[in-house]
Amino acid sequence: MIFKIGRSKSPWLFHLNTGSCNGCDIEIVALLASRYDVERLGCKLVGSPKHADICLVTGPVTARSKEPLLRIYDMLPNPKVIVCIGACSISSGVFTDGYSIVGPAHNLIPVTAYVGGCSAHPKNIFLGLQKAIEVFKEGR
Amino acid sequence: MLPLIRILIENIFKPPITEDISSVNLPKHPKGFHGYPEHDPTRCIACGICQYFCPAKVIKISQIDDKINYHMDLDQCTCCGQCIDYCPTNAIKHMPNPYFVTTNLDDFKVDHQINLIKCAKCDAFIPDMTLIANKLFGEGKPIPKHLSMCPKCKRKP
Ligand code: SF4
Ligand code: SF4
Numbered sequence: 001m002i003f004k005i006g007r008s009k010s011p012w013l014f015h016l017n018t019g020s021c022n023g024c025d026i027e028i029v030a031l032l033a034s035r036y037d038v039e040r041l042g043c044k045l046v047g048s049p050k051h052a053d054i055c056l057v058t059g060p061v062t063a064r065s066k067e068p069l070l071r072i073y074d075m076l077p078n079p080k081v082i083v084c085i086g087a088c089s090i091s092s093g094v095f096t097d098g099y100s101i102v103g104p105a106h107n108l109i110p111v112t113a114y115v116g117g118c119s120a121h122p123k124n125i126f127l128g129l130q131k132a133i134e135v136f137k138e139g140r
Numbered sequence: 141m142l143p144l145i146r147i148l149i150e151n152i153f154k155p156p157i158t159e160d161i162s163s164v165n166l167p168k169h170p171k172g173f174h175g176y177p178e179h180d181p182t183r184c185i186a187c188g189i190c191q192y193f194c195p196a197k198v199i200k201i202s203q204i205d206d207k208i209n210y211h212m213d214l215d216q217c218t219c220c221g222q223c224i225d226y227c228p229t230n231a232i233k234h235m236p237n238p239y240f241v242t243t244n245l246d247d248f249k250v251d252h253q254i255n256l257i258k259c260a261k262c263d264a265f266i267p268d269m270t271l272i273a274n275k276l277f278g279e280g281k282p283i284p285k286h287l288s289m290c291p292k293c294k295r296k297p
Contacts, residue, residue: 010158035167042158087196090245091215094196106245116176116240116248118218123166127241133161 007053008136010042011129014052014076018069018105020059023119024086028056031122043129049075054132056125058085060092060101061108073109081135082111083128087118174219175235179210181252183231185267186210190223190232199223206265208254214240215248229271259290266290 015028031038032045046052049072061069073080084105087093092104105111112135115128186208191199196218200211224232242248256265269287277284286294 009156009160040159041161041164042156043161087216087218090248091213093216094218096197096216113241113243114215114245114248116215116242117238118220121169121173121238123169124238124241126164126166127239130161131241131243 004136008133010044011053011133011136012044012046012051013054013056013129014046014049014072015056016049016058016069016072018057018059018065018089019062019101020086020088024058024089027119027122027125028058028085031125036122036126038126038129050077052076053136054081054083054129056083056085057089057105057111060088060095060098061103061105063100063102066102066108069105069108079135080110081132082109083113083115083125083132084111085115085120085125085128087116090114090116093118169238171236173234173236173238174221175238176214176217176219176240177212177221177223177232178235179212179250179252180231180233181210181254183229183271184210184252184254185229185231185269185272186254186256187228187267189226189228193222193226195220195222203265206256208256208267210252210254212250213248214250215245228275257288259293260285260288261293262290264290264292 015025017025030036049055055072055076057069059065073082082105084090088095089105092098092101095101113128113131115124117124186201188201191201196216198213198217202209202211219234221234224234254267257268258264259266266289270283273281273283273287
């Protein structure tokens with residue numbers, strides 16, 4: 001109960017780059033910076049997946065980053081909420097059928113919300129966070 | 141020690157200093173934002189130029205009997221604007237807002253049907269070239285014969 005309230009009031013974010021071009025990563029930084037400023041809402045970027053409530057995944061999953069992705073998914077506390085950010089993360093985007101791509105993230109792990117755009121607008125990422133927080137409120 | 145306990149008890153009854161995420165007003169996005177492409181099936185002549193220029197292979201055009209099926213996988217789209225720049229009839233436009241957040245991947249798929257007309261000589265189906273003829277020869281002028289025939293009939297003497 002107290003975890004549920006805490007999570008929906010101040011979810012902590014973990015950012016995972018699985019081979020993205022850095023565009024979406026910069027937009028996540030823009031989301032945390034002064035113009036959109038999600039830290040006033042209690043969203044904080046943390047360095048360890050074990051402390052995080054929401055995992056933000058960017059990039060098509062490359063062969064090298066598949067193993068870390070699955071390991072980090074195991075480390076996340078329940079409920080594991082994944083938000084895929086950007087066209088690459090949703091469907092591999094322009095990298096579809098590349099020799100080093102092992103498929104978009106939803107082929108490997110269950111995904112809660114998809115945020116479209118290349119790169120995703122900070123506003124979109126914000127709406128994605130709202131969708132993820134709805135999941136916490138429902139208490140899945 | 142005592143003031144500390146007083147502060148601790150006071151803090152329990154204070155409201156949280158964070159704002160509620162569902163009641164936040166965000167700054168407006170800039171004017172003329174390059175969002176996802178929006179396809180208008182009434183203006184499209186199914187020429188396939190957009191399919192050729194798209195770097196992400198978003199657009200797939202296929203013919204089903206007397207209709208053309210125009211399919212877009214918007215989840216792969218990079219909003220680059222190539223299809224918009226090269227479309228001869230301005231059938232595609234950028235959406236002015238950046239919103240596209242969903243929990244269901246099927247929301248990204250767009251399917252449009254484009255109506256075809258009959259060739260002037262045979263029974264084959266061809267796209268309506270009125271918009272192109274208007275652009276080339278001016279509004280209201282008669283459409284030349286070679287634009288209302290299928291490629292096979294065009295080649296016959
Ligand atoms: S905007 Fe670019 S990626 Fe998107 S459909 Fe048009 S050409 Fe393809
Ligand atoms: S370039 Fe324009 S007219 Fe040609 S198929 Fe694409 S949308 Fe239709």
